[in-house]
Structures are given as structure tokens and as C-alpha cells.
Amino acid sequence: MLSRLPRLLRPPLSRSLASFPPPRLFSYDKIVANMSVADAIPAIEDCFIKLAQGQVDVPMPMHIGIPESGAAGPGDCHVKGGHVIGASTWTVKLANVSFYKNPDRGLPPGSGVFIVVCSETGAPLGIFSENRYLTDCRTGAAGGVAFKHCAAPGMDTVGFIGAGAIAKVMARAASCIRPFRGVVYAPDGAEAFKKEMENELSMPFEVVDSAEKLCRKSDVIYTQTPGSKTVLEKKWLKDRVTIIASGSDQPTKQELPTDVMAASTYITDLTNQCVRVGELRSAVKDGSMKESDVYAELGEVVAGMKPSDFSGIVVVDLTGTGAQDAAIGTVAWDKMSKLPE
Ligand SMILES: NC(=O)c1ccc[n+]([C@@H]2O[C@H](COP(=O)([O-])OP(=O)(O)OC[C@H]3O[C@@H](n4cnc5c(N)ncnc54)[C@H](O)[C@@H]3O)[C@@H](O)[C@H]2O)c1
Structure with a gap:
């Protein structure tokens, strides 16, 4: 043989x-x-x-x-x-x-x-x-898909915490879904972001000087910051808000406080990835959430396998998948x- x-x-x-x-x-x-x-x-x-x-x-x-x-x-x-x-x-x-x-x-x-x-x-x-x-294009496209399926029409004031490369692709993608009023907060680049996005998208953008002011105005909040310090607080949020977080793509990063995570309808792009490198990692680590608290993966919402008539706080955690x-x-x-x- x-x-x-x-x-x-x-x-x-x-x-x-x-x-x-x-x-x-x-x-x-x-x-x-x-x-x-x-x-x-x-x-x-x-x-x-x-x-x-x-x-x-x-x-x-x-x-x-x-x-x-x-x-x-x-x-x-x-x-x-x-x-x-x-x-x-x-x-x-x-x-x-x-x-x-x-x-x-x-x-x-x-x-x-x-x-x-x-x-x-x-x-x-x-x-x-x-x-x-x-990579930036596919990341923004996921943010656009999250906006389409996880934020109802009428949720049209859209905040951007962080004003770098990913914030721009998120704004471009969201503009492909429907028109909105933009609000931006970032220590660097907010004025340049406003100017570039207004010229390119023909929609109004406002610069604010704190994340709190942004949260109090926004129906949808995109976060795309590179650090490990949280960028917003639960008490600043509107009763109904969708947060689309994409900054955390490594086990050293975190953007959202774990009490926001625990209070939310929490959606992952890929649960087994988010638990290692996304916002879910920090919430599981401090005991605020278990993996079984995940409401859905984004695809289940997009495919209609899970209802999308959301209330309260919705968090969509985008870590970036090989599928994209x-x-x-x-x-x-x-x-x-x-x-x-
Ligand atoms: N999830 C994904 O698929 C994916 C894909 C690519 C990049 N990323 C991640 O997205 C993050 C942002 O990337 P980028 O290329 O846009 O970075 P960038 O350096 O171009 O921009 C970062 C922006 O965040 C702002 N910022 C920093 N700390 C802040 C804070 N505490 N509050 C508010 N704003 C703050 C900066 O002023 C800047 O405007 C990084 O962590 C990157 O690794 C994720």
C-alpha cells in the first residue's frame, strides 16, 4: 500500500x-x-x-x-x-x-x-x-449596515466620537443609507472632519467641545478612538440611542463603560471575536456581562432572524471580520x- x-x-x-x-x-x-x-x-x-x-x-x-x-x-x-x-x-x-x-x-x-x-x-x-x-472601506460599510438595521428612520442626529480615518468612512457609509445631521467631538481633527464631510456629503456637521454634549444631542453615536479609556458615560445618553463602536479591535482597547454594555441590547459582528478583542471582553472581564447576554450577531438582525424593533440603548460592536x-x-x-x- x-x-x-x-x-x-x-x-x-x-x-x-x-x-x-x-x-x-x-x-x-x-x-x-x-x-x-x-x-x-x-x-x-x-x-x-x-x-x-x-x-x-x-x-x-x-x-x-x-x-x-x-x-x-x-x-x-x-x-x-x-x-x-x-x-x-x-x-x-x-x-x-x-x-x-x-x-x-x-x-x-x-x-x-x-x-x-x-x-x-x-x-x-x-x-x-x-x-x-x-480595510477602511469594509469597516465603514459594516457601520452603514449597522445604521440601516439597528437605528430606526427618524434617529437622524448622528454623533462621531473620534474624527480620524474610520470616522470618515463611517460618515460616508451612513450617508449612503439616509441623510442625517452630524455632530463631532475629538481632541484632534474635528474641524477638519466637519469641513471635509460637509463638502463631500452636502450634510450639516456641528463640532462640539465635549463627548457629553455630543451624547446629549445624538440618536446614533459612532465611536472610533484608538485608546483604552472609555469615551462616554451612561448618564449622558438619550433614552433611545444606538451606539456603533469600532475602535476596539485588540485586547488592549475599550471605548464603552461596562454599565452601558450591561444596560444595552448588545449586538456583535462576530461573538467569538468580540469576546476576545471587542467591547464584550471588558464587560465579561469585570462580570457585568456573560457571553450568553449577547442579543444577536449583526447578520441575524440583517437577515430578520432576530427582531429589530429596538428600545433603550443598543450597542453594535464592530471588531472587523475576515468575512468583510x-x-x-x-x-x-x-x-x-x-x-x-
Ligand atoms: N473595527 C474595525 O474593523 C477597525 C478597522 C480599522 C481600524 N479600527 C480601529 O479604529 C480606531 C480608530 O482608527 P483611526 O484610523 O480612525 O484612528 P485615527 O488616529 O485616524 O483617529 C483617531 C481619532 O480619535 C480621536 N480620539 C482619541 N482619543 C479620543 C477620546 N478619548 N475621545 C474622543 N476622541 C478621541 C483622535 O483625536 C482622532 O480624531 C483604532 O483603534 C483602529 O485600530 C477598527
Whole structure:
């Protein structure tokens, strides 16, 4: 039996097989010129439904640490990916962050590529040198889906705590769902955010000088800050509010106080990920919540498997899933592979 094994594994000698062409390389500039948050929203909405139906293979993220030396690091490589069953491609993504010595060389501290692979042949089709752009688009698209399904029409004053790259994609995505009045609070970048978003989206934005003022005005609150200190208090919130939190994507981060979490109808993008790196981690750690207190994953709400006639505080915890990377990878390949080389 053992002696037959090499023949079984090898193709018959008489057949000569062609090799795969090399994957196409897409530059950052070309990706930015051709892809937007709006392109991603329908595919991201669909991937959350498929996630809820068990139709996505999405492994836990892998982390590689690069220790600091005189010339390099410290750095983190995050590997995410997935396959939406039935989709024409799957994706593996490398996101490299926190290389804090790069700016001294005139380079950004982060970079990243999406590798999009053919589901039929297993051949890599495209390498997208997206340096975070596609990740930001798929993150914003999830925020748009959360706004559509977890904040009723009429909840139209929308606050942004944090005014950086993720706040902008959240605002762009929310504007694809319906018009709103924006309010923004951030120690850095709030005025620039207001100006850019008003110009781009043709909707009014107001800058306020505290998170408390923002919370007292807002029906929906997007939080996207990078720290581990909470950014709002329960007593500042309206009776009916939807909070869409995306800042916590690592076990060191937290944006929401655990009493807000415990009082909420709490929705995850992916429960087994949120309990490790999302807002749920802190609430479970201090005993305010158990994993069984999760109301639903977002896809269950989107698919109508769980009712969405919400009252009180709703929290949607977006940690960013490989399912989203897979979905936007397919969109990017379908759209950009038709472009001339
Ligand atoms: N969930 C996901 O899928 C996902 C994807 C990408 C990034 N992220 C995370 O989102 C967070 C924000 O990323 P970014 O690229 O927008 O960062 P950024 O540096 O561009 O912007 C951060 C903003 O937060 C503000 N801020 C900081 N502390 C604050 C506080 N206490 N209160 C109010 N505002 C505060 C800053 O002034 C700034 O405007 C990071 O933690 C990042 O890791 C999450």
C-alpha cells in the first residue's frame, strides 16, 4: 500500500499541466481611484447574512509580533481572511501596523495587501496593495449596515466620537443609507472632519467641545478612538440611542463603560471575536456581562432572524471580520480585473 502512495499523489506522467499566470498587481492609487465605501455596502450586508447562516468560513485572526530593534519595529502583522461560500473568490489579508520608526524614513507606519484567490482553481488572482484603504472601506460599510438595521428612520442626529480615518468612512457609509445631521467631538481633527464631510456629503456637521454634549444631542453615536479609556458615560445618553463602536479591535482597547454594555441590547459582528478583542471582553472581564447576554450577531438582525424593533440603548460592536475582507475582496476583483492593465 505504502509503495503506491507516490503514484497516487503525482499526476500521470503523460499529462503536462500549464502553470498559473502570476497574480495581477493593483496599486494603491488605482484602488483608491476605483473603489469606495458605497461599492462595498451591498456585499458587506450580504456577507453578514451569510455569516449568520453559517455560510462563511472565517478563521480567527492570526497575529505576528515583530520585536523592536535599532532599525525596525516594533510592529504587528494581523492576518485575516475568509471565504463566503459560493463566492467566486476568497481573500487573505496582511495588515501591518505600528512600525513607528517608518515616519523617520518618510514612510507611513502601516501597510497592507489583500490576496484575492480564485475559488474554482485556488490560483491567486490579484494582489491589492491597499495599505489599509480596503480595510477602511469594509469597516465603514459594516457601520452603514449597522445604521440601516439597528437605528430606526427618524434617529437622524448622528454623533462621531473620534474624527480620524474610520470616522470618515463611517460618515460616508451612513450617508449612503439616509441623510442625517452630524455632530463631532475629538481632541484632534474635528474641524477638519466637519469641513471635509460637509463638502463631500452636502450634510450639516456641528463640532462640539465635549463627548457629553455630543451624547446629549445624538440618536446614533459612532465611536472610533484608538485608546483604552472609555469615551462616554451612561448618564449622558438619550433614552433611545444606538451606539456603533469600532475602535476596539485588540485586547488592549475599550471605548464603552461596562454599565452601558450591561444596560444595552448588545449586538456583535462576530461573538467569538468580540469576546476576545471587542467591547464584550471588558464587560465579561469585570462580570457585568456573560457571553450568553449577547442579543444577536449583526447578520441575524440583517437577515430578520432576530427582531429589530429596538428600545433603550443598543450597542453594535464592530471588531472587523475576515468575512468583510472576503466580501470586499470579491467586489474589488470583479470591478478592477475589468480595468486595462
Ligand atoms: N473595527 C474595525 O474593523 C477597525 C478597522 C480599522 C481600524 N479600527 C480601529 O479604529 C480606531 C480608530 O482608527 P483611526 O484610523 O480612525 O484612528 P485615527 O488616529 O485616524 O483617529 C483617531 C481619532 O480619535 C480621536 N480620539 C482619541 N482619543 C479620543 C477620546 N478619548 N475621545 C474622543 N476622541 C478621541 C483622535 O483625536 C482622532 O480624531 C483604532 O483603534 C483602529 O485600530 C477598527
